[in-house]
Amino acid sequence: MLKHAVLFPFFLVIGVLALLHAIWQGSFGWLAFVCCAGVGITAWGAFDIRLGYFTETFYRKKHLSSKLVALTFDDGPTAHTAQILELLQQHGAKATFFCVGKQLLVYPEVLKEIVHQGHTVGNHTFSHSRSFGFLNETQVKEEIGRTDEVIRNLLGRSPKFFRPPFGVTNPSVAKAVKYTKHQVIGWSNRSLDTITFDEGKIFERVCRKLTPGDIILFHDTSPRTVDVLRRLLPYLQKEGYTCVSVDVLLNLYPYDT
Ligand SMILES: [Zn+2]
Known part of the structure; x- marks a missing residue:
């Protein structure tokens, strides 16, 4: 490439x-x-984060014979995250939550519950700025560093996985993650759950593209995603898929200690 x-x-x-x-x-x-x-x-x-054009990115596990997929949830924690955790627990599924620092300040206990239930946490910047793509290297480092600090204060360790907002990478992001030593995690299956209002269409979109090794992008920011999961998790079980966290799928260690 x-x-x-x-x-x-x-x-x-x-x-x-x-x-x-x-x-x-x-x-x-x-x-x-x-x-x-x-x-x-x-x-x-x-x-297109899958290209790894500016920096190395992990967006799926290639050449996987077993039916493993990684569900990922961005932009939380929010008031909807607890429902998602409950559903994941009911179906024995593990997932990865790419958390926003300012949300962690509002829902610190949810972060602890995420980890307590065996899920993985990644960094999704502190403010999730709409102008993330225009931030310079120093600003990107600050966005990553502030969220790492919030997570370290709550968990005693920092995440090594980073997902840039909107999947945007550029020279500033590349230099920042090289400095902070974060691994950039993308996705191979995008639910479009923030812009599609019909749960059925979101479910069908994910299932249509589903292949072993997929990293699936969701957001724990709306009841819509909760409804999709109510249908998707039993479907994945029926089809013989196991939902694992990104670190298990990619065989990478997700924290600094
Ligand atoms: Zn996001």
Whole structure:
């Protein structure tokens, strides 16, 4: 797979050649094409976390013969997380919660319950800013560091898994996670549960794309997701799937100690 570290110098050289050609010939067609291709590939790399374009990302377990999947829940904890924990417990399923620091300050006991029930916790920034993609390296480090600190204060250890809000990666995120030594976790099966209002459609979307080794993206932020899980967890059991946490699926250690 092509990476930013390789493609950026390539486009820089091609861009300079296209600029010289444009000045020499008085034709800007090639220059426009190179600029559009560069911007397009960079945007694709920034928004598709599966590409690992800017930094190494884990988004599924490949070549898996056993029927394991990892359910992940972003943006919590919230008032809905307890219901999700109850459902997971009823079905013997383990999951991973990518928590937002400011939410942890509101629901600290939920975090403890998540871990108590054998689930895994990851870092999903402190404020989950809508402008996360525009933060500089220092700001990204602060977002990660503040949430690590909240979790360390509550659990006595910090997570090593980081999921960037909206799945956005860029040079600032790449430099920050290299510094903080977090592993970036993406997804291979996206439920779109925050923008789809029909529970049936969310369920069908997840099931249609389901394959062993999937990391499935949900959000513990609405009763809709709880309703989908009520249907999905028995379905996964019937189909012979086991729900494990991301660290078990990927065989990685999720904390710093
Ligand atoms: Zn999020």
